[in-house]
Amino acid sequence: MILSITTLLCITIGIVSYYSFQDMSLFEKLEFNSYKIVHKSEYYRLFTHAFVHGDWNHLIINLLVLYSFGSNVEGFFIGNFGSLGSIYYILLFVLSLPISSIVDLIKYKDNPHYNAVGASGAVSAILFCSIFLNPWGKIYFFAVLPIPGVLFGAGYIYYSYYMGQKNSDNVGHYAHLTGALFGFIYPLFINFNKFLTHFIQQF
Template identity: 45%
Template sequence: MITYIIIGITVVLSYICFGNQALFMKLALIPYRAVKDNEWYRLITHGFIHADMTHLLVNMFTFWSFGTYMEQTYKYMGFGNGAYLVLYFGGMIVASVYDLVKHRNDPYYVSIGASGAVSAVLFSSIFFDPWGKILFFAVLPIPGILFGVLYLVYCQYMSKRGGDNINHNAHFYGAVFGFIFPILLEPSLLRIFLSRFGL
């Protein structure tokens, strides 16, 4: 239910901002304004707006694909809705910290999208089911743990390469947060994870 509510709000706000540049700039993550004007709300609101329909659909489809499963998993594990919300929005905030520090003096830097939060949800699912299949390039099914490693390597490579207007650092840090978050909630889960590799 929470997953669908977040998707609904994100779709509506993103669609409104497609035609409202003033609102878009008010909600986007602009580290300079967050720091200089204490507009810390941007660490959350930027995750509800997207650059275009493709950006929105890719993020929301991925979130729906793994979010509904993770929402139920967190309930089943006894963590509840609160933990699931911390996973999503915590991933969004953690994914923004790098940009916040690096671009705090750049008034022209803008970042948007739920990619950090979605990466957190995706990697939390990999933690709980490392051998579950994920479609690589939306075609080839590979184990989630292999997908995760390839994803992180790709994010780091593309971050250093640059030039594609995609915030790969947000993807990377959101993913790392999502993977370790269950361990922060319950450290004994690490033993269960390792046992799935015969360790």
């Protein structure tokens, strides 16, 4: 049995996060730190921060969303592009990691004490790519209330921007926002006319 890319991503993130819970040196080696990226050229942190998480709740929520919506996006890409669709899906995940970190990279480049972890930026990208592909598909808010994806997305964007401006908690809201915006327009980079037409037809 061949596992899907989404399943393999979830397993890998889960394993690395689990070991980082036991080994703080591994956690600190992989976490996002703008100062070390900019001033010590540790560029790998732009990618590895997605594989470590703050706690079990953080990890489980990201894995659930990644698996649920990643499976849909992966299936859509493969269904439309065959094996090339797998490459498009992998690129969506990989590119979303540094792109979702751009704002914090610039904002905290001279702050050696700012750290961030988690796959939330990439997960947001995949979630919003799914919304682009199926804007009226239901998203269950708090796993209970069904909301059309496009309406959930609008609320998510507003909330992420508002909380990012407020800067009153320890959540990377700008990573969520930037990842979401990238994921939403990502299909247009693959085939602008095809996917713009697809999006319009959904309405």
